[in-house]
Amino acid sequence: TGMSQTAVHNLLPAWTDTAARPKAIFVGGPVKQDSALCLGVVKPGMPIDHLPALRPVEGRVVLVDLDADADDLGSVLTGVRIFAGYAGWGIGQLGDELRQGSWIVAPSLADDVLVPADVDLWAQVLRRQPWPLPLLSTHPIEIERN
Numbered sequence: 001t002g003m004s005q006t007a008v009h010n011l012l013p014a015w016t017d018t019a020a021r022p023k024a025i026f027v028g029g030p031v032k033q034d035s036a037l038c039l040g041v042v043k044p045g046m047p048i049d050h051l052p053a054l055r056p057v058e059g060r061v062v063l064v065d066l067d068a069d070a071d072d073l074g075s076v077l078t079g080v081r082i083f084a085g086y087a088g089w090g091i092g093q094l095g096d097e098l099r100q101g102s103w104i105v106a107p108s109l110a111d112d113v114l115v116p117a118d119v120d121l122w123a124q125v126l127r128r129q130p131w132p133l134p135l136l137s138t139h140p141i142e143i144e145r146n
Contacts (some may be wrong), residue, residue, distance in 0.1 A: 002027050003117040003143060008082060012036070014070040020079035020114035028083030038064040040073070040080040041110045060110035079114045104133065 006025045009016040016023060017040070030036055042048055042060045052067030064073065064080055085131070089097075097103055106129050115121050123137035 004084065006084075011078045012082060015066065015080060015082065018070055018077055018080050020081055020116075022117055024117070026081060026083045026117075028085045029087030030088050031088040033085035036066060036082050036084055037086055038066050038080050039113045040064040041078040041079050041100060041113055042076060046076050051076065057109075060133045061113055078111070081113050106134075107132065 002023045003022060004027055008019040008023045008025060011025060018040075019026045022080070026122070034146055039057070040054065040061055040062050043062065045051070048062065049054070051073065053065040053073060054062040055065075060078075062077075062132065064077070066082070104126075107127055108125060109128075112121060114123065115124070126137035127134045
């Protein structure tokens with residue numbers, strides 16, 4: 001994912017105050033880039049059972065219905081990140097890739113969703129993992145430049 005040049009206030013002005021900085025739409029993946037998905041982080045200890053516009057994902061991370069009233073949800077959320085498009089897999093493809101060891105599966109923190117675009121989130125998450133995964137955070141993106 002990466003940050004687009006489109007500001008949240010240009011497409012979804014009601015969500016500007018709740019959007020994490022930088023307040024831009026992020027590119028979520030190549031599938032359905034004409035639609036938006038929104039991830040939010042619920043403030044610690046906030047109950048959300050009564051809010052159908054928030055669907056739990058993991059821990060304090062939720063999927064946010066962008067058609068909901070942003071003002072009502074703003075008091076419950078630390079912030080949101082809005083993505084245009086998403087990454088998709090065919091039936092069984094992701095499971096196969098996980099079994100082949102093609103992915104590093106590591107725990108995350110809820111606030112990872114809201115990191116600014118200039119933070120190397122990949123390296124930051126790897127540095128929090130058990131040895132030897134932190135070593136991967138020092139590898140250059142293009143191995144041939146090592």
